[in-house]
Amino acid sequence: MTQQRDLDKLGNQLDWNLLRTFMVIVQEGSITAAAGRLFLTQPAVSLALKRLEAQLGRQLVERGPGRFRITEAGETIYREIVDIYGTISRFGILVREIREEISGHVRILMTSRIQTVILDRVLKAFHERHPKVTFRIDVIPSTEVHVALQQKIGTLGICLMREPIPGLASEVLIHQTYRLYCGREHRFFGQTGLELADLQREDFVSFTTDQIDGTLSPLAVFRAREGFAGRIVGASANLEEVRRMIVCGLGIGPLPEHIAARDVADGELWELPPPEGVAPVHIHLIWNPQAKVNRAEKAFIEALRAEVADVPVELRLPV
Structure with missing residues (x-):
């Protein structure tokens, strides 16, 4: 009976700041990363997790040297917190x-x-x-x-x-095509008659999500399929910064055709093969x-x- 009364009181006693801290710990995958996102110290985040586990009477995270795993109880609590947090935030x-x-x-x-x-x-x-x-x-x-x-x-x-x-x-809103470009300082600028084979060993600039498991995976698939072996000398999550590095001549790289059109017309960028583009990447x-x-x-x-x-x-x- 005492245990039941304690459980009944739990909802009124829980600290929502502790719940939010635990949500961020799960999302970031570590105490250190969660502390950085929350602008707190690592000990403060660790203490918050211990306090929440004490209030719930359950271990939420198995942690130790080289080990960080969310328990089954932690997964259940996390799903509930995400739903509650979304409602509160709105x-x-x-x-x-x-x-x-x-x-x-x-x-x-x-x-x-x-x-x-x-x-x-x-x-x-x-x-x-x-x-x-x-x-x-x-x-x-x-x-x-x-x-x-x-x-x-x-x-x-x-x-x-x-x-x-x-x-x-989801719904496809925009159909766009990515093409390869180089800046005016690049040795390929202004050249016609280039083939894909001419580009395979060139230094490359791209997006941080240009990976097989990233949101721009079609670009990574294209490079792998066509045997591109050059170094990736520059990367950014921001399209404008990728464009900047290509324009400055760091390497060849992909951009949406409609974004690069003005720079091509102004003589800042030169379109490279293949003529059909690298890949369609939908928004x-x-x-x-x-x-x-x-x-x-x-x-x-x-x-x-x-x-x-x-x-x-x-x-x-x-x-």
């Missing part, structure tokens, strides 16, 4: 929506340098129809967009996606069907989906 928006009645707020999480008339057209038309709706657009890496939407933070994401993500729905509209959304959020997602509903994927072009 509580202020829901309260404001009640107060403002028909007005609402739409938060869009977007990867860098998204250029598309599709989004521009929908934003313009939506604002004209619903002038009281407010928007916030945050530019973050695609992988962070995925995590944020799983946690029910933000209305929707516009970003890269390598494969379906559990719990999230997706992503949202969480389980998230609580206001009327403005629901209407905006529906407006974006309606804009491309009757357009074949290959014709959903950036411009």
